[in-house]
């Protein structure tokens with residue numbers, strides 16, 4: 375486990391880290407209810423129940439909390455869209471599908487501190503008057519599901535969930551639902567379809583989920599980190615939260631630092647910190663490594679280079695510099711990395727995860743991979759770079775959901791900053807240009823359509839089914855294909871938080 379929490383927060387001249395969500399991660403058995411309660415756990419809930427629901431919404435609005443799932447939409451405003459007095463059930467759906475390459479913040483949060491999410495769920499549901507909440511978890515990560523189930527059971531036992539939460543008369547049930555491992559099911563409307571037992575594909579909007587979401591009822595969908603941030607806001611006050619961060623991007627957040635850095639891990643810091651500061655706090659680049667390029671918010675966000683080291687990592691700062699804050703997954707690459715190869719790996723991911731609903735993304739991602747494979751193998755044709763850009767233009771903004779834009783983004787920004795590497799792909803294989811970073815398993819020449827490509831006209835959107843559904847306090851049946859995530863080392867989770 376390489377998480378570097380609280381590290382060097384007292385270095386003079388450096389912006390301090392702000393461990394709030396992560397403050398108890400180092401505590402023994404931090405995921406249990408007694409440990410959470412010893413650290414002011416459920417104090418925010420007690421405070422919320424003493425207020426009216428509208429007052430709680432007002433506090434969250436006042437704090438300036440913005441969604442941590444990627445788009446940064448103001449959380450309190452989203453809650454206020456739920457129509458009251460409509461006679462319909464309201465739902466909260468927590469998006470715990472975290473699958474974006476490089477993104478690994480919700481998983482460690484759920485492993486180390488699941489009660490912060492559960493407390494946030496109770497407060498949120500009280501605020502917008504929902505009596506059912508669903509946590510939609512990425513199904514491959516069984517240890518997270520088990521931990522969440524255990525925490526939900528603890529919360530029921532202690533009276534934080536159930537028919538009469540802490541004697542307030544407020545009733546809330548929480549369901550932990552395991553998806554089956556499709557990236558598109560993180561898109562909020564595809565998630566709703568999947569939760570309803572359908573094939574996970576995005577829905578046409580309007581109607582928006584706040585009006586007709588789960589089971590056609592008003593629904594709030596929020597990211598894990600967004601909801602887990604709520605208890606501290608209610609407990610310590612919106613002014614305290616807003617004292618961190620920048621003018622329009624308030625508060626603190628989890629930055630996931632990965633790649634060729636000395637100490638990859640989760641760093642909780644105020645919004646607006648820069649990568650330069652995070653690298654100084656975390657021990658810098660790996661020995662012998664020089665920063666070449668990086669993503670500010672996962673593979674869906676346009677690449678940055680060393681010239682962007684001082685860009686404030688908040689929503690406005692990153693956008694002004696031509697990218698997006700996204701999930702704050704800072705993937706850092708050094709001089710040994712081929713941009714063409716790295717971008718191809720991401721493109722393959724998007725092609726595989728394309729749900730197939732719309733033509734630009736379904737067909738376009740397939741063609742992007744074909745061309746990128748040629749460039750990686752040094753067998754590109756002179757028109758390939760313009761062809762890539764033309765394809766990206768036809769995918770971006772013309773796809774049904776943001777996955778199409780995401781697929782185009784690494785390619786266009788890669789060409790913008792490293793065009794010469796793409797041009798070199800007309801005659802030189804990437805593994806010759808960057809020999810140290812070319813594991814033999816990646817060395818393959820482009821050829822006829824492979825087996826895994828023949829299924830693109832019948833995309834494999836794996837649905838969650840009733841078999842995987844789990845209700846609080848009951849034992850979940852494991853999906854037959856599920857196994858521990860093979861990349862748990864990279865994700866910084868194996869061996870941590872009581873899981874071996």
Ligand SMILES: Cc1cc2nc3c(=O)[nH]c(=O)nc-3n(C[C@H](O)[C@H](O)[C@H](O)COP(=O)(O)O)c2cc1C
Pocket residue numbers: 440441442443444445446447469470471472473474557558559560561562563595596597598600601775776777
């Ligand atoms: C392809 C795709 C995948 C997504 N995956 C996730 C995800 O895994 N987790 C998440 O919280 N949001 C994800 N989102 C964003 C959600 O659609 C939605 O904006 C978010 O859950 C809202 O929560 P927030 O307001 O708290 O950020 C994804 C969006 C797209 C287009």
Ligand code: SF4
Pocket residue numbers: 558576727728729730731732733735736773774775776777778779
């Ligand atoms: S953009 Fe891709 S993932 Fe989104 S609806 Fe179209 S095919 Fe599906």
